[in-house]
Amino acid sequence: MKLYYLPGSCSLVPHTALYWTGAEHEAFETPRDYLKSPEYLVKNPNGSVPTLEDGDFTIVQNIGILTYLDSKFPEAELFGAKDNLQQRAQAYRWLAYANSDLHKQFPPFFSVPGYIDGDEELHQRVKDSAAKGIINTLSIAEAHLKDREYLIDQICIADIYLFAVLRWCKLVKISTDSLPNLEAYYHRVAAFEPLQKAMLREDIKA
Numbered sequence: 001m002k003l004y005y006l007p008g009s010c011s012l013v014p015h016t017a018l019y020w021t022g023a024e025h026e027a028f029e030t031p032r033d034y035l036k037s038p039e040y041l042v043k044n045p046n047g048s049v050p051t052l053e054d055g056d057f058t059i060v061q062n063i064g065i066l067t068y069l070d071s072k073f074p075e076a077e078l079f080g081a082k083d084n085l086q087q088r089a090q091a092y093r094w095l096a097y098a099n100s101d102l103h104k105q106f107p108p109f110f111s112v113p114g115y116i117d118g119d120e121e122l123h124q125r126v127k128d129s130a131a132k133g134i135i136n137t138l139s140i141a142e143a144h145l146k147d148r149e150y151l152i153d154q155i156c157i158a159d160i161y162l163f164a165v166l167r168w169c170k171l172v173k174i175s176t177d178s179l180p181n182l183e184a185y186y187h188r189v190a191a192f193e194p195l196q197k198a199m200l201r202e203d204i205k206a
Protein backbone atom coordinates (compact mmCIF):
# COMPACT_ATOMS: atom_id res chain seq x y z
CA MET A 1 0.00 0.00 0.00
CA LYS A 2 1.13 3.56 -0.62
CA LEU A 3 0.09 6.51 1.54
CA TYR A 4 0.51 10.08 0.32
CA TYR A 5 1.13 12.30 3.33
CA LEU A 6 2.22 15.74 4.49
CA PRO A 7 4.16 15.69 7.77
CA GLY A 8 2.01 16.42 10.83
CA SER A 9 -1.17 16.90 8.80
CA CYS A 10 -4.34 14.81 9.13
CA SER A 11 -2.61 12.09 7.09
CA LEU A 12 -0.77 11.27 10.35
CA VAL A 13 -3.95 9.38 11.31
CA PRO A 14 -3.96 6.78 8.48
CA HIS A 15 -0.16 6.73 8.68
CA THR A 16 -0.49 5.59 12.31
CA ALA A 17 -3.20 3.12 11.24
CA LEU A 18 -0.77 1.50 8.78
CA TYR A 19 1.72 0.80 11.58
CA TRP A 20 -1.11 -0.19 13.93
CA THR A 21 -2.50 -2.81 11.53
CA GLY A 22 0.97 -4.01 10.56
CA ALA A 23 0.15 -3.38 6.89
CA GLU A 24 3.09 -3.44 4.52
CA HIS A 25 3.29 0.06 3.17
CA GLU A 26 5.27 2.85 1.60
CA ALA A 27 4.76 6.40 2.92
CA PHE A 28 5.31 9.10 0.31
CA GLU A 29 5.95 12.66 1.52
CA THR A 30 3.94 14.58 -1.04
CA PRO A 31 5.55 17.73 -2.45
CA ARG A 32 3.08 20.64 -2.14
CA ASP A 33 3.19 21.43 -5.87
CA TYR A 34 2.47 17.77 -6.72
CA LEU A 35 -0.82 18.01 -4.76
CA LYS A 36 -2.34 20.21 -7.47
CA SER A 37 -0.77 18.38 -10.44
CA PRO A 38 -3.10 16.69 -12.99
CA GLU A 39 -1.46 13.36 -12.15
CA TYR A 40 -2.30 13.65 -8.43
CA LEU A 41 -5.75 15.20 -9.00
CA VAL A 42 -6.81 12.00 -10.78
CA LYS A 43 -6.08 10.15 -7.54
CA ASN A 44 -7.47 12.81 -5.21
CA PRO A 45 -9.71 15.46 -6.84
CA ASN A 46 -9.41 17.67 -3.72
CA GLY A 47 -5.64 17.92 -4.21
CA SER A 48 -5.13 17.09 -0.56
CA VAL A 49 -3.75 14.30 1.61
CA PRO A 50 -4.31 11.58 2.65
CA THR A 51 -4.60 9.29 -0.37
CA LEU A 52 -4.14 5.54 -0.06
CA GLU A 53 -3.38 3.19 -2.94
CA ASP A 54 -3.74 -0.55 -2.54
CA GLY A 55 -2.77 -2.14 -5.85
CA ASP A 56 -5.02 -0.49 -8.42
CA PHE A 57 -7.55 0.60 -5.78
CA THR A 58 -7.34 4.24 -4.66
CA ILE A 59 -9.24 5.67 -1.71
CA VAL A 60 -9.28 9.24 -0.36
CA GLN A 61 -10.75 11.00 2.68
CA ASN A 62 -9.66 9.92 6.16
CA ILE A 63 -12.96 8.23 6.92
CA GLY A 64 -12.86 6.24 3.65
CA ILE A 65 -9.25 5.17 4.21
CA LEU A 66 -9.69 4.29 7.88
CA THR A 67 -12.87 2.31 7.20
CA TYR A 68 -11.04 0.40 4.46
CA LEU A 69 -8.09 -0.40 6.75
CA ASP A 70 -10.46 -1.42 9.54
CA SER A 71 -12.32 -3.82 7.21
CA LYS A 72 -9.07 -5.24 5.88
CA PHE A 73 -7.43 -5.63 9.31
CA PRO A 74 -10.29 -6.16 11.80
CA GLU A 75 -7.97 -7.73 14.40
CA ALA A 76 -6.24 -4.36 14.90
CA GLU A 77 -9.51 -2.91 16.30
CA LEU A 78 -8.94 0.62 14.98
CA PHE A 79 -12.53 1.43 15.97
CA GLY A 80 -12.65 -0.44 19.28
CA ALA A 81 -13.64 -4.02 20.04
CA LYS A 82 -14.67 -5.60 16.74
CA ASP A 83 -17.77 -7.31 18.19
CA ASN A 84 -18.95 -4.31 20.21
CA LEU A 85 -21.35 -2.37 17.97
CA GLN A 86 -21.94 0.41 20.45
CA GLN A 87 -18.26 0.96 21.11
CA ARG A 88 -17.58 1.08 17.36
CA ALA A 89 -20.39 3.59 16.88
CA GLN A 90 -18.85 5.77 19.61
CA ALA A 91 -15.45 5.54 17.90
CA TYR A 92 -17.05 6.81 14.65
CA ARG A 93 -18.84 9.53 16.60
CA TRP A 94 -15.50 10.81 17.96
CA LEU A 95 -13.81 10.46 14.59
CA ALA A 96 -16.50 12.70 13.06
CA TYR A 97 -16.02 15.16 15.93
CA ALA A 98 -12.28 15.41 15.19
CA ASN A 99 -12.34 15.09 11.37
CA SER A 100 -15.28 17.43 10.89
CA ASP A 101 -16.24 19.63 13.86
CA LEU A 102 -12.64 20.35 14.89
CA HIS A 103 -10.61 20.05 11.68
CA LYS A 104 -12.83 22.43 9.69
CA GLN A 105 -12.05 25.27 12.12
CA PHE A 106 -8.30 25.30 11.35
CA PRO A 107 -7.99 26.67 7.78
CA PRO A 108 -7.50 30.33 8.87
CA PHE A 109 -4.36 29.17 10.73
CA PHE A 110 -2.84 27.24 7.84
CA SER A 111 -3.65 29.50 4.89
CA VAL A 112 -4.90 33.03 4.27
CA PRO A 113 -8.55 32.97 3.16
CA GLY A 114 -9.06 34.93 -0.10
CA TYR A 115 -11.46 37.43 1.53
CA ILE A 116 -8.66 38.66 3.84
CA ASP A 117 -7.19 40.43 0.80
CA GLY A 118 -4.08 41.70 2.61
CA ASP A 119 -5.98 42.89 5.71
CA GLU A 120 -3.77 41.50 8.49
CA GLU A 121 -5.96 42.91 11.24
CA LEU A 122 -8.98 41.10 9.81
CA HIS A 123 -6.96 37.89 9.54
CA GLN A 124 -6.02 38.17 13.22
CA ARG A 125 -9.67 38.70 14.18
CA VAL A 126 -10.70 35.66 12.11
CA LYS A 127 -7.99 33.57 13.83
CA ASP A 128 -9.01 34.82 17.30
CA SER A 129 -12.60 33.90 16.57
CA ALA A 130 -11.59 30.45 15.18
CA ALA A 131 -9.44 29.84 18.29
CA LYS A 132 -12.46 30.52 20.54
CA GLY A 133 -14.54 28.09 18.47
CA ILE A 134 -11.84 25.42 18.68
CA ILE A 135 -11.55 25.74 22.48
CA ASN A 136 -15.31 25.64 22.75
CA THR A 137 -15.48 22.43 20.68
CA LEU A 138 -12.52 20.91 22.58
CA SER A 139 -14.33 21.51 25.86
CA ILE A 140 -16.68 18.64 24.87
CA ALA A 141 -13.75 16.17 24.84
CA GLU A 142 -12.29 17.82 27.96
CA ALA A 143 -15.47 17.03 29.92
CA HIS A 144 -15.71 13.53 28.43
CA LEU A 145 -12.12 12.70 29.44
CA LYS A 146 -12.60 13.70 33.08
CA ASP A 147 -12.52 10.07 34.31
CA ARG A 148 -11.37 8.31 31.16
CA GLU A 149 -8.04 7.44 29.59
CA TYR A 150 -9.27 7.45 25.99
CA LEU A 151 -12.38 8.51 24.07
CA ILE A 152 -13.84 4.98 24.27
CA ASP A 153 -12.90 2.08 26.54
CA GLN A 154 -9.74 1.32 24.58
CA ILE A 155 -7.49 3.43 22.39
CA CYS A 156 -9.07 3.93 18.95
CA ILE A 157 -8.26 5.77 15.75
CA ALA A 158 -10.31 8.82 16.85
CA ASP A 159 -7.78 9.32 19.67
CA ILE A 160 -5.06 9.67 17.05
CA TYR A 161 -7.09 12.29 15.17
CA LEU A 162 -7.75 14.24 18.34
CA PHE A 163 -4.03 14.03 19.15
CA ALA A 164 -3.21 15.49 15.70
CA VAL A 165 -5.64 18.36 16.29
CA LEU A 166 -4.21 19.07 19.77
CA ARG A 167 -0.74 19.11 18.21
CA TRP A 168 -1.94 21.74 15.70
CA CYS A 169 -3.20 23.83 18.63
CA LYS A 170 0.33 23.78 20.04
CA LEU A 171 1.87 24.64 16.65
CA VAL A 172 -0.39 27.64 16.04
CA LYS A 173 -0.24 28.65 19.72
CA ILE A 174 -3.85 28.19 20.72
CA SER A 175 -3.61 27.97 24.49
CA THR A 176 -5.19 24.83 25.91
CA ASP A 177 -4.40 25.83 29.52
CA SER A 178 -8.11 25.70 30.32
CA LEU A 179 -8.21 22.02 29.23
CA PRO A 180 -6.05 20.04 31.74
CA ASN A 181 -7.65 16.65 31.03
CA LEU A 182 -6.78 17.03 27.36
CA GLU A 183 -3.20 18.00 28.17
CA ALA A 184 -2.67 14.77 30.15
CA TYR A 185 -4.49 12.81 27.45
CA TYR A 186 -2.23 14.32 24.74
CA HIS A 187 0.88 12.85 26.40
CA ARG A 188 -0.86 9.50 27.03
CA VAL A 189 -1.79 9.14 23.34
CA ALA A 190 1.66 10.37 22.24
CA ALA A 191 3.17 7.30 23.92
CA PHE A 192 1.19 4.89 21.70
CA GLU A 193 3.79 2.93 19.73
CA PRO A 194 2.23 3.00 16.22
CA LEU A 195 1.83 6.79 16.55
CA GLN A 196 5.43 7.13 17.66
CA LYS A 197 6.55 5.15 14.60
CA ALA A 198 4.49 7.33 12.25
CA MET A 199 5.84 10.52 13.86
CA LEU A 200 9.39 9.23 13.58
CA ARG A 201 8.85 8.46 9.88
CA GLU A 202 7.38 11.97 9.36
CA ASP A 203 10.26 13.50 11.34
CA ILE A 204 7.89 15.30 13.72
CA LYS A 205 7.58 15.37 17.50
CA ALA A 206 4.64 15.52 19.92
Ligand SMILES: N[C@@H](CCC(=O)N[C@@H](CS)C(=O)NCC(=O)O)C(=O)O
Pocket: 006, 009, 010, 011, 035, 047, 048, 049, 050, 060, 061, 062, 063, 099
Ligand atom coordinates in the same frame (compact mmCIF):
# COMPACT_ATOMS: atom_id res chain seq x y z
N1 LIG B 1 -11.75 15.78 4.61
C1 LIG B 1 -10.40 15.47 4.21
C2 LIG B 1 -9.48 16.61 4.70
C3 LIG B 1 -8.14 16.56 4.01
C4 LIG B 1 -7.29 17.77 4.35
O1 LIG B 1 -7.78 18.81 4.81
N2 LIG B 1 -5.99 17.62 4.11
C5 LIG B 1 -5.06 18.71 4.33
C6 LIG B 1 -4.01 18.32 5.39
S1 LIG B 1 -4.73 18.19 7.01
C7 LIG B 1 -4.27 19.01 3.06
O2 LIG B 1 -3.97 18.12 2.30
N3 LIG B 1 -3.92 20.28 2.86
C8 LIG B 1 -3.08 20.68 1.76
C9 LIG B 1 -3.81 21.50 0.77
O3 LIG B 1 -5.04 21.52 0.79
O4 LIG B 1 -3.13 22.11 -0.06
C10 LIG B 1 -9.99 14.13 4.82
O5 LIG B 1 -10.50 13.77 5.88
O6 LIG B 1 -9.17 13.43 4.21
